[in-house]
Structures are given as C-alpha cells and as structure tokens.
Amino acid sequence: MKKITLILSFLFVGLSLFAQDKESIINSIIEEINQNSQVEQLAFELTDVIGPRLVGTPQMEKAHQWAVSKFNSWGISAENQQYGTWRGWERGITHIDLISPRVKTLSGMQLAWSAPTPKKGVTAEVIVLPESISDSMSFSRWLPNVKGKFVLVSMPQKTGRPDYNWEEFATEASFEKMKEERTSQIEAWNSNIRNTGYTSRTLDAALEKAGAAGIIQSQWSRGFGANKIFGSRTKTIPTIDILLEDYGLLYRLAENGKKPQIRLKSESKELGEVPTFNTIATIKGSQNPEEYIVLSAHFDSWDGGSGATDNATGTVTMMEIARILKKHYPNPKRTIIVGLWGGEEQGLNGSRAFVKDNPAIVDNIQVVFNQDNGTGRVVSINGQGFLHSYDFLTRWLHKVPEEYKSEIETTFPGTPSGGGSDHSSFVAAGAPAFMMSSLNWSYWNYTWHTNLDTYDKIVFDDVKNNVALIAIMTYLASEDPERTSREQAVLPISRWSGNQMEWPTPRDANRKGGLD
Numbered sequence: 001m002k003k004i005t006l007i008l009s010f011l012f013v014g015l016s017l018f019a020q021d022k023e024s025i026i027n028s029i030i031e032e033i034n035q036n037s038q039v040e041q042l043a044f045e046l047t048d049v050i051g052p053r054l055v056g057t058p059q060m061e062k063a064h065q066w067a068v069s070k071f072n073s074w075g076i077s078a079e080n081q082q083y084g085t086w087r088g089w090e091r092g093i094t095h096i097d098l099i100s101p102r103v104k105t106l107s108g109m110q111l112a113w114s115a116p117t118p119k120k121g122v123t124a125e126v127i128v129l130p131e132s133i134s135d136s137m138s139f140s141r142w143l144p145n146v147k148g149k150f151v152l153v154s155m156p157q158k159t160g161r162p163d164y165n166w167e168e169f170a171t172e173a174s175f176e177k178m179k180e181e182r183t184s185q186i187e188a189w190n191s192n193i194r195n196t197g198y199t200s201r202t203l204d205a206a207l208e209k210a211g212a213a214g215i216i217q218s219q220w221s222r223g224f225g226a227n228k229i230f231g232s233r234t235k236t237i238p239t240i241d242i243l244l245e246d247y248g249l250l251y252r253l254a255e256n257g258k259k260p261q262i263r264l265k266s267e268s269k270e271l272g273e274v275p276t277f278n279t280i281a282t283i284k285g286s287q288n289p290e291e292y293i294v295l296s297a298h299f300d301s302w303d304g305g306s307g308a309t310d311n312a313t314g315t316v317t318m319m320e321i322a323r324i325l326k327k328h329y330p331n332p333k334r335t336i337i338v339g340l341w342g343g344e345e346q347g348l349n350g351s352r353a354f355v356k357d358n359p360a361i362v363d364n365i366q367v368v369f370n371q372d373n374g375t376g377r378v379v380s381i382n383g384q385g386f387l388h389s390y391d392f393l394t395r396w397l398h399k400v401p402e403e404y405k406s407e408i409e410t411t412f413p414g415t416p417s418g419g420g421s422d423h424s425s426f427v428a429a430g431a432p433a434f435m436m437s438s439l440n441w442s443y444w445n446y447t448w449h450t451n452l453d454t455y456d457k458i459v460f461d462d463v464k465n466n467v468a469l470i471a472i473m474t475y476l477a478s479e480d481p482e483r484t485s486r487e488q489a490v491l492p493i494s495r496w497s498g499n500q501m502e503w504p505t506p507r508d509a510n511r512k513g514g515l516d
Contacts, residue, residue, distance in 0.1 A: 022399075022479065028328040029471050030401070038323060039463050042070070042316040043308070047455045052303035054112055055343045056086035056274055056514060060300060064277050067299070067319070067340055071281040074323045078281035078338075083353035084511030086343065088274035089113050091303060092267025094240060099123065100261040101253065108216075108242035109451065110266040112303055113514065114232040115239075117214075121265030122238075124213040126150045128254045129192070136197025147211035150262060153203060154217045155189040156251040158182040160244045162222050162445065204233040214264060215239040218247035223445035226452050229304025238266045241304075243451075273515060276342045278350045283326055285335035285478070292361050293477050294337045295321055295470070296351065296370035296422050296433070298344030305453030309443060313463055314371040315340055321471040332478040334366055341422050344372075345449075346513060351422035353509035355429050362426065366484050367392070367477045368433030369470050370423035374447065376439030377462040378469055379407045383414035384427050384434055385503070388485035393434070396476040404469045407439075413489040418504040428504040432484050436470060438462070
C-alpha cells in the first residue's frame with residue numbers, strides 16, 4: 001500500500017510541476033510581448049524601408065532576403081524556397097498634371113505592371129466614353145476618336161462621401177435619393193459598357209489597339225481618399241489610377257466640352273522572368289520532429305500603399321511568435337514552421353506550391369494558424385469543416401488568458417474555405433488549418449489593396465494581442481499529447497446552388513505567371 005501511495009505522490013508532484021512549467025512558459029511569452037516586443041521595428045523595416053512587395057519586383061526579393069536574415073539573427077534556420085517564376089517589374093515615379101483649362105497637379109499612380117511613358121512624358125487631351133452606346137458596331141465606329149488621347153474608363157462617382165458620412169449628416173430622404181440615383185447610374189453605366197461588345201476587363205486592350213495614349217481609371221474604395229490599386233491590362237501604353245476628386249474633375253471638364261489636357265510622366269522597368277519564393281523558417285521539434293505546426297502569412301502585397309495591413313501585420317505577427325518561442329521555448333516537442341508565402345495575391349500561389357511540393361509535411365500537420373485580414377485583434381475562428389476541431393481548438397483556447405480571447409467567436413465544425421487566404425491551400429489537402437480572423441478596422445474600404453495601406457494604419461496593441469494568442473496556442477499545440485483529428489464533417493446544403501457542399505479540391509500553383 002505504501003508503494004502505491006508513493007507512486008501516486010510522485011505522479012501528483014510530476015503533474016503539478018508540468019502544470020507549473022506550462023504556466024511559466026505562458027507567462028514568459030506574455031512578459032516578452034509586454035517588455036520586449038519587436039513588432040513596431042519589424043513593421044517599420046518591412047513597410048517603410050523595404051516597402052510594398054508586389055510579386056516579381058526587386059522589393060519582394062529584398063523582403064525575402066531580409067526575413068531570412070532576421071530569422072537567422074534569432075537563431076532560427078530559414079531559407080528562400082523557389083516555387084516558380086513571374087514577370088519581373090519595378091515601379092518608378094508617376095507624375096500627373098492638368099495643364100488645360102487650368103493648372104493642377106493630380107493625385108494618382110500607375111497600376112502594377114503598367115507600361116511607362118516616353119522619358120519626356122506624354123501630353124494629350126482627355127476624353128470620356130460615349131454617353132449612350134447603342135451596340136458594338138456604333139462603338140467600333142467611335143473607336144478611332146481615341147487615337148492619341150487619354151481615355152477615362154471608370155464611372156464618375158455620384159458622391160465622394162462614403163455612405164457612413166451621408167448616414168450621419170444627411171436627411172433620410174436625401175440619403176435615400178442619393179442611393180437610388182447611384183443605383184440607376186451604375187445600371188446605366190454597366191449597360192453602356194456591355195453595349196460596346198467588351199467587358200470592363202477587355203475594354204482597355206481595345207482602346208490600346210485603337211491608338212489611345214493611355215488609360216485613366218478611378219477604382220474608388222468607398223472611403224475618403226482610398227482607391228484600389230491592382231494591375232494594368234495594357235501592354236504598351238500606361239494605365240493610371242487617379243483619386244476620385246481629381247478623376248471627377250477631369251470627367252466633368254471633358255463631359256462639358258472643355259477639352260482638358262494632362263501631362264503624364266510615369267516610369268517603370270521590365271525585368272524579364274524572375275524567380276518567385278516562399279520564405280520558410282524552422283524550429284526543429286525535439287520529441288516529434290516529423291509532426292508540424294505551421295505559422296502562416298502571405299508575404300507579398302499589392303503596391304498602391306506599402307502592404308501594411310495586407311499583410312505585413314500577419315507577417316510580423318508570425319515572425320515575432322517565432323522569435324519569442326525560440327527564446328522561451330527553444331525545444332518544442334513538434335517542429336514549428338513559419339511559412340511566409342509569395343504570390344498570394346495572384347491566387348495563393350506560394351502556399352499551393354508548398355502544399356503540392358511537401359506532402360510528407362502536409363500529411364503530418366498538427367495545425368496551421370493563418371493570419372491575413374488586417375491589423376485587428378482576432379475575433380473569429382471557423383472550424384473549417386473538421387468534425388472534431390472543437391475538441392482541440394477549445395482545449396488550447398481554454399488555457400489562453402482571458403484578455404487575449406474574450407472577444408473571439410467560434411463556429412464549429414464550420415465549413416471549409418475554398419480560397420481567400422493561404423489556410424485554404426492546406427484545408428483543401430485535408431490538413432487542419434484555420435484563419436485567425438481579425439476585427440475590421442475599416443479594412444475593406446480603407447486599407448485592403450488601397451493606396452492607404454501604410455504603417456500608420458497598424459494598430460500595434462491588436463497585433464501584440466494576436467502574437468500572444470497565437471504564440472500560446474502554438475505552444476499548447478506543440479505540447480498536446482494528442483494528434484489533431486482530420487475527420488471531415490458532413491457539409492451543409494449550399495444556399496446558392498441548393499446542392500450538397502463539397503470539400504475543396506487541391507490546386508497547384510501558377511508557377512509561371514504574368515508573362516502572357
């Protein structure tokens with residue numbers, strides 16, 4: 001009896017020490033975040049010094065080299081793994097001036113992969129599309145009018161005030177009237193474009209072929225001063241985006257027969273076919289090194305701003321977690337991988353390539369934590385259709401201090417993501433991967449793919465909250481004696497198709513893009 005009692009006593013002491021050790025590591029993680037956080041410095045170096053990270057640009061390559069150097073300085077093994085190639089391009093200056101009927105410097109920039117102007121720039125008249133196009137034949141007859149001119153191809157906005165501003169200050173009748181007029185305007189504009197025989201995606205090329213000097217658009221993001229900046233669809237003439245206020249000015253002048261002229265100088269360089277990479281950092285597991293936890297964030301961005309909330313915040317979150325864990329949990333039971341993916345904005349290319357090229361890792365993933373959608377603190381986790389995701393995610397969340405999880409809403413078992421961000425690449429392959437979805441902070445209107453996605457929009461208290469949350473969950477996932485389940489739930493009926501939803505199918509990356 002004494003022997004049994006002694007064994008139970010040792011067992012109790014061992015469990016108590018284990019619990020104390022676990023609490024000690026969690027406290028060390030939190031103290032490191034509170035006393036020695038590096039996220040502000042990392043974000044500064046990535047967004048202000050390196051800048052935006054468009055796939056195929058020298059800035060993207062510089063970012064990959066910077067990340068490897070940072071990981072190595074923390075004693076973490078890292079490398080850049082090539083998965084394909086892309087069209088190489090480098091942005092230069094864009095300068096746009098209205099020179100007639102009055103003088104004004106306009107706010108705008110060339111789109112990604114835009115062709116440059118000649119060195120001296122281009123001065124030309126600005127024209128609008130015909131107001132009422134009856135059919136493609138009439139549009140074809142009009143097309144020669146674009147030769148040597150800049151063409152405005154976006155609908156002028158009814159108002160430059162966001163809806164929330166109207167809702168706050170306008171009368172109800174005035175607000176409703178504006179919305180009705182805007183709806184009618186959008187319908188008429190879209191109908192007019194359809195009547196050309198082209199779409200908004202093919203019209204620019206037709207204008208280029210007809211001899212236009214350049215394309216001018218304004219893709220308003222429905223926020224003060226915010227425009228979406230994507231890629232050019234022309235090959236030999238520049239495509240520029242002008243902010244709503246200046247675009248409206250040009251449109252009204254042209255529409256009223258004032259024949260506005262602008263002078264445009266835009267510089268860019270074609271760099272041929274260049275390699276594309278993922279940056280992969282690894283902290284080797286001590287007990288189960290062939291089982292993996294993946295800290296996931298896409299590294300690339302669009303280049304209208306500096307890619308701050310999409311996705312420098314996700315990137316520095318995962319880098320900071322790795323730094324802290326290496327310092328306070330240097331010998332994890334399972335291997336921890338940080339995946340900073342290239343080419344996400346062009347179709348999850350980096351993460352899809354990694355999943356395709358590393359089946360042994362994917363088959364042995366304990367969990368993937370992905371962060372992408374902005375600077376806000378994590379407020380939502382979807383079980384992604386894994387039947388038992390509730391069991392392990394809530395087991396880990398239970399041990400996270402309340403201040404880091406109090407606002408999180410969970411959905412179990414949830415439904416699998418077919419796209420949207422890099423966790424989807426892993427989910428499609430059957431690996432338990434989860435989006436750590438963030439509080440909005442006006443992300444969609446103001447910073448998602450806009451000219452305003454810059455360092456000053458980062459809310460560092462929220463980023464540090466996410467570092468604490470995911471770092472602790474990563475530690476607990478590594479220590480968990482149980483393997484996570486991959487069993488898939490029966491998916492619901494789609495409200496769109498009326499059919500049973502199906503698990504997404506894995507897709508390979510576009511490994512040679514932007515060249516056609």
